[in-house]
Amino acid sequence: MPLKFALVGNPNCGKTTLFNEITGSTQYVGNWPGVTIEKREGKAKKIQEDVLIIDLPGIYSLSPYSMEEIIARDYIINEMPDVVINIVDGTNIERNFYLTIQLIELGVNVVVALNMMDAVEAKGDKIDLKILEGSLKVPVVPITASKGKGVTELLEKALNVAQTAAAAGGSPLLQEIHNESIVASIEEIENRIIPTLESKVQNPRWTSLKLLEGDEKVQEALKVSVESLNQIKVYQEDLEKKFDMDIETIVADSRYRFTTDVTRKAVKKKAQASDLTISDKIDKVVTNRVLAIPLFLAMMFGIFSVTFGTVGSSTIDFVDGLVNDTIATFVLSLLEGAGAAVWLQDLIVGGIIGGLGSMLVFVPQIMILFFFLAILEDTGYMARAAFVMDRLLRKLGLSGKSFIPMLIGFGCTVPAVMSTRTLENEKDRRLTIMLVPFMSCGARLPVYALYTAAFFANNQTMVVFSLYLLGIAVAVLSGVFLKKTILKGEVAPFVMELPPYRIPTFKGLMIHMWDRGKGFVKKAGTIIFAAAVVIWFLQYFNFSFQAVSEPADSILGAIGNAIAPVFAPLGFGDWQSAVALLTGFIAKEAVVSTMGILHGVAEATESSTDLITALRTVFTPLTAYAFMAFSLLYLPCMAAFATIKREMNSWKWTLITVGYSTGIAWVVAFLIFQGGKMMGFN
């Protein structure tokens, strides 16, 4: 049996950095609270012993109110890790210790890793470790996770604790943390009520404290009877009367009194709270009353200009030439030389190379976009954006916290949907999940890139930017609409930490960009590949499995023709577009690869410039725009669908989300096409 060490700490305190440092993996690290949303495991690589490291979500407390706190708490109680490594941000000890104390209250083996010691030193603060260890009665190890300093010492200390200390049943510190009357009540509950409970209690001391606090989750888990609850209530009311506060406040107050006391003794701060740090100076500009919102828009516009401007489009030409000319011609000559049949040549060159190539061409652009999003996430801007936008979002019935999932949605809908777990309110969470797919994700970029190159070559950036804005506008209006109809509810409170700005490391940005970007390459090699083969097959044969001369007579042609009338009022009623949109469910970039196959099959070697020429015969600028808008808004891809289902945990809501987005997509594309036609565009 390997030893189990759990990493627990506040959000954004460097837990994932430490996890990567210990396990040698390259998990993504961001700079906004709530990056880690599920527990992850890895093997410790730095030491000989067999140790499993578990990274738990970042939490501020072990209260029963947020999903992540419950996940972390349940893990510690049920799985009983040998050691809980509590990562504490050395620059923010006072608040971080609030969680530390609750871990100590639990009676588990705690080792405190005092992280970000380099930042502490840079600030000129002094921390007395002896005093800390003396007051907390647990080992404290100073580390700098980002530079790998102190990590081995930390693991050795934890091993030492795991091997020597038997898990203590109660917390010897309780008397020192809480004042006499609280401790007296806990002891009373422990002696009088715990023994009368039906369920066996593993940790009577902690359970008594939680029952005193009125923790409903603990009450439920132990099936505490009404009678016992009434007995507990007497103790609660006594204390509430004595302190003139409610019981939760009394306990929280008492914990903070202890942390303040410890911090005051152990930490010598150089700077005053009112002194301006670099973060504050940046904030003066970024969250400035006048500048903040224009700055945000300008930044987004800047990102798209680079992505679609000279830098981005030059990468397209390069990859396009490589894949669709050099490689395609080479493979074709190879196949001809080997005496391959025409159908095989067509499958490989027209189907696979044509299909994958037309999409892979845009991977560098996606990478560029991801690079910029990585900068936004790693510097700490996300939390500021939430701060700036809260007021606007509240008008829509959402909290500023919903803005973070939306920004992540520009990268990929899947992690965006998962990051909604940081929202405390269930209705807000649901609403945010419904809106996130309207944020234009990276996979939709190839669609825009292809169509804007074909029809809006002179102002690509503006057109693409307008599509992103369209997505945001639809999300905003949908928010207002849904909040007023099926998701009525109170506006959730907004209480959030603003992490200090950090300068992202180039390595960090690259890891982050590559993590996301490689997904696209991997997807091209798997699902898109499979889709391309299937699409090729379906457009090559008819229902009696005979090769057809006209793709329109094929199986795919029949399917496409059957659904095409649905899209006719939107301006793109041809069967190829219908089929392409259908394959978009597999992955949005498959829209492009399918178009590549269907419009490229006439001749085996078509490069995407020929695809563009082919598209020009089918679409007009107006219908192209309507098509892009539809691709942006309609049902999310399979992976997003599965994630939405899992996070909503309800088929009903998943289907509502999908139906709603597709309905909206149809209406918007209809308005664009019909409206545009009436105004004389074509």
Place this chain on the structure above:
Amino acid sequence: MILWEVSDLERTLKELKTGEKGVIIKVLGEKGAVKKRLMDMGMTSGAEVLVRKAAPLGDPIEINIRGYELTLRKAEAQNIIIK
């Protein structure tokens, strides 16, 4: 709901202007998730707060408490009594 008479020396956090400091006396409101969150973030009696600034549209506000930056809405700030 606990009623609280705001005396001359006391104000709510909402009334504090940018750059002003205060010490928390009490957090009003009923027991529950919101109040607990405020407590967990360090809004307990005796804590010193400094109002850093307000967001571009006047709300929410950013405060410095226990050595870090926290943002909350004025609606929540109204429940925090300081002196």
Place this chain on the structure above:
Amino acid sequence: MINWIIGGIIFGATVLIIVRSISRMKKGESGCCGCTQSKCNCAVK
């Protein structure tokens, strides 16, 4: 001959990919890619 070998490989791979992604979906994994690996099961498992 070569037609059937290469064709067989391609179609075999296609069937394999489809079966694998369906079984992943059934297990409740998102099969998601193109996103941060820490949040998706695709890279962890």
